[in-house]
Amino acid sequence: MAMSGERWIFRHSAAVRVTHWINAFCLTILLMSGLQIFNAHPALYLGKQSDFDHPVFSISAERQQDRLVGVTKAFGLGVTTTGVLGLSTAGDNGEEAVRAFPSWATVPSGQDLATGRRWHFAFAWLFLLNGTLYLVYSVVSGHMRRDLLPSSAGFRSLGRTLRDHVLMRFPKGDAARHYNPLQQLTYLVVIFVLLPLMVLTGLTMSPGIDAFFHPLAALHGGRQSARTVHFVAAAAILLFAAVHVAMVLVSGAFNNMRSMITGNYYLGGALE
């Protein structure tokens, strides 16, 4: 849809914009309340149950020569992470606290598993509802087929697009009308792999859902494996979000933000 002149396009429909921001908000709360829940038992295992002496990943505080240090371990290898992981200073009083993730990263900020769980599950429901609405809209309206599925030409130019991204060359003018193939693939992986994996591994941790559908836990290699996959997939989504925000900023922050808020995108070159 053209606005004044030919250089404006209507880039994002209202449905996409609204579900995008609800999703961003939900994922923020889910991540931070998830870190709160992790703090209640900051160790990850593989298999059906917990082999307490052999976690694949753990965050703890250890006493080394009369002082506490934060230690993060993966597959037996540890690094000192005092100040952030394992041991950090908590908000107001600035006291050192033994906790896996620091208070600035968790919801609520204090150590409170019960409230963290309430936030997590309330926003899990909102996330699920919002995501379902987005998927139904995307398929019915053609947004999925038109904007997100890469064309065969797109697949062939994937290598070039990747190189352009590394060199920070971003499409301008008419080329900026559409998502590029790298962007399309990334969004598809997030929408159809990472986020569904979060839902499935999350559900696997529920003893009720495990009773409803026995193969679910086996699918992930057991409940404790599912918990580990849930954590790793969350880290992958966080990585995506960081790159996504960085790309938004370097490829025309104002124009990009405006298009995700008002829908309008200016093709005539950088405005800022």
Add this chain to the structure above:
Amino acid sequence: MNRRHFVTAGAAALSGVVVGCDRIAGTSGGGKGLHAAEWVTYRAQRILLGADKLAPEFSESDIAPHFRSNGTGDPPDKSYKLLARDHFQNWRLRIDGLVERPLDLSLSDLRSLPARTQITRHDCVEGWSCIGKWTGTPLSEILTRAGAKTQARFAVFHCADTMEGDDDSGDQAASSEGLADAKAKTAAQTLDNRVVRYYESIDLIDALHPQTILAYEMNGQPLSIPYGAPLRLRVERQLGYKMAKYVMHIELADSFATIGEGRGGYWEDRGYEWYAGI
């Protein structure tokens, strides 16, 4: 917006989320909103699970070599210690409330009833899991004998272990160091003052579920004290804190509003969900 501004703004947004969330959870409206999600989860799981869907069961080779004991490991109460000293020969389980025939059962009474053995995964609210083998009397066998009245909606489990005493917390520490008897609270002391013992409650759908048992054996041995001797509840479709240990008394009720702080359990009174199927 340059990179430094962005990082600063991001950090500010993050701390804004934390402070905002802390505030919202503290308001009655925010708290209610969060509690509504629990009801949605409960209704959804009741539709999916129905009355009979069984929790997964495992094989002997899956049994955890070191099953973690959580919560109370050794009740500080003198009355409990006296029962334990005699290997629970004088222990009785009382079943009353909204029942036609109140019961008073000894361990051998329970053992003479039909039994069920199941190897199941115990999921703690903290996140860890351990697999164990449990043998006990299905709660449905007991409720059938007692005859639940039609108004009964919940089974409430009252336990022997004192969680919070009135006088001091030193007793708990003392008992774990083996100085128990001299310093342990007496029943008389605790009843006069406000003392909080562990309790739990489940609805009758879970109470009558085939895997809901009152376990007196774990991994083929009589239940030991860290795991809830002489009798603990198993509710396999929910989290560990629902599975009350040291059960002394089962009360059928139409509401748990007047018990404890009114939220249906010791941990529920401290903010945890009453429905712990998630």
